[in-house]
Amino acid sequence: MKTLTLDSADALRRLRHFYVLTKPRVNTLIVFCAMIGMFLAVPEGLPSAQIVLFATLGIACVAGAAAAMNCLIEQQIDARMARTRARPLPRGELSSAETLAFSLVLGGAGLLLLYNAVNPLTMWLTLATFVGYAVVYTVFLKPRTPQNIVIGGASGAMPPVLGWAAVTGEVGSDALLLFLIIFAWTPPHFWALALYRSADYARAGLPMLPVTHGSRYTRLSVLLYTIILFAVTLLPFATRMSGAAYLAAAVVLGLAFLRYAWRLYVDYSDKLSQQTFRFSIVYLSSLFAALLVDHYLPY
Ligand code: HEM
Numbered sequence: 001m002k003t004l005t006l007d008s009a010d011a012l013r014r015l016r017h018f019y020v021l022t023k024p025r026v027n028t029l030i031v032f033c034a035m036i037g038m039f040l041a042v043p044e045g046l047p048s049a050q051i052v053l054f055a056t057l058g059i060a061c062v063a064g065a066a067a068a069m070n071c072l073i074e075q076q077i078d079a080r081m082a083r084t085r086a087r088p089l090p091r092g093e094l095s096s097a098e099t100l101a102f103s104l105v106l107g108g109a110g111l112l113l114l115y116n117a118v119n120p121l122t123m124w125l126t127l128a129t130f131v132g133y134a135v136v137y138t139v140f141l142k143p144r145t146p147q148n149i150v151i152g153g154a155s156g157a158m159p160p161v162l163g164w165a166a167v168t169g170e171v172g173s174d175a176l177l178l179f180l181i182i183f184a185w186t187p188p189h190f191w192a193l194a195l196y197r198s199a200d201y202a203r204a205g206l207p208m209l210p211v212t213h214g215s216r217y218t219r220l221s222v223l224l225y226t227i228i229l230f231a232v233t234l235l236p237f238a239t240r241m242s243g244a245a246y247l248a249a250a251v252v253l254g255l256a257f258l259r260y261a262w263r264l265y266v267d268y269s270d271k272l273s274q275q276t277f278r279f280s281i282v283y284l285s286s287l288f289a290a291l292l293v294d295h296y297l298p299y
């Protein structure tokens with residue numbers, strides 16, 4: 001009886017390690033943005049519940065597999081950074097073989113589900129997103145150029161496009177606007193974190209912008225991208241994809257983000273940089289929630 005209890009506690013612990021590999025908090029917002037793409041793709045009414053369910057599950061599995069692959073490839077780097085050294089691989093809680101098998105099984109299952117229960121286009125776009133993050137960004141860009149997250153941000157911006165493709169079988173121009181929003185949001189999101197974690201990145205030998213170009217240049221880049229982001233978020237209203245309620249939310253949220261970026265530029269502190277990073281997440285979640293609410297308002 002005692003052995004049985006120990007065994008199940010051990011199994012639960014291992015399950016938890018696999019779960020951590022999928023970077024569940026980041027991927028929750030990624031999957032949320034994909035789901036918003038699904039709802040916005042239908043001009044009136046709701047998308048098919050079955051498609052929403054299978055597409056969400058499939059995208060979540062492949063995103064989790066991409067995160068696990070990133071953890072596998074970066075285990076030595078993760079071991080050198082305070083923020084990441086408690087991950088299952090650097091701690092020796094999971095082996096490389098276990099992680100590889102987990103990523104392949106989870107990703108394979110997600111792709112099969114997308115191909116068979118959603119449509120082939122969504123499967124191919126999701127596979128390209130996986131390769132973009134787990135291979136192009138992680139293996140080639142991240143260790144080589146401070147523009148790594150700008151180019152790699154294209155993968156992170158794909159989820160609403162994937163959601164849109166799942167429901168319509170094509171990539172609409174409105175879906176590209178949603179792509180552009182996340183694409184412009186990624187640099188201020190990431191560089192706000194990189195600013196207060198720059199010693200970590202320097203120790204790991206990664207050429208993140210604050211390490212290669214210093215704090216002031218990075219803060220200016222955050223400010224400029226936040227201005228671009230503000231302009232890009234007006235496009236859904238300008239193209240009549242979204243209405244006045246969305247515009248109001250985009251302006252209020254955008255001004256708040258600009259205020260953070262401006263204060264960060266003129267009067268830097270690690271605390272403010274942390275607050276800006278946290279706000280970037282509130283910002284994107286709220287903006288996408290506003291797109292959804294606005295879509296169903298009876299204008
Ligand atoms: C190349 C693009 C991106 C880079 C380099 C990046 C980088 C990061 C990093 C380094 C963290 C800290 C993670 C941790 O401490 O475990 C983080 C957190 C986060 N990211 Fe991103 N990110 C990117 C794109 C995205 C996208 C597209 C989304 C969602 C749409 C997103 C949502 C989040 C969320 C929700 C967190 C907070 C996680 C938590 O609270 O633990 N990120 N990001």
Ligand SMILES: CC(C)=CCC/C(C)=C/CC/C(C)=C/COP(=O)(O)OP(=O)(O)O
Binds near residue numbers: 063067126155156
């Ligand atoms: C559908 C699908 C395949 C989605 C993948 C989405 C994607 C590209 C996510 C990127 C977000 C992310 C986990 C960044 C972490 O950066 P990092 O790896 O540099 O951060 P770290 O230092 O915490 O490992």
